[in-house]
């Protein structure tokens with residue numbers, strides 16, 4: 001699922017991708033002009049390492 005959102009840094013439209021990672025809904029924000037990328041979950045911004053933990057847990 002794709003949505004358009006404004007980047008808080010540069011104000012341009014960024015790519016937003018919603019994903020389900022082990023039952024948790026996470027949103028990936030990506031802004032190519034800023035070269036910024038971050039995840040957001042229920043509790044706010046999720047560190048990238050935390051997302052990788054979720055994605056690889058239980059394998």
Ligand SMILES: [Zn+2]
Pocket residue numbers: 007008009010011012031032033034036
């Ligand atoms: Zn930006």
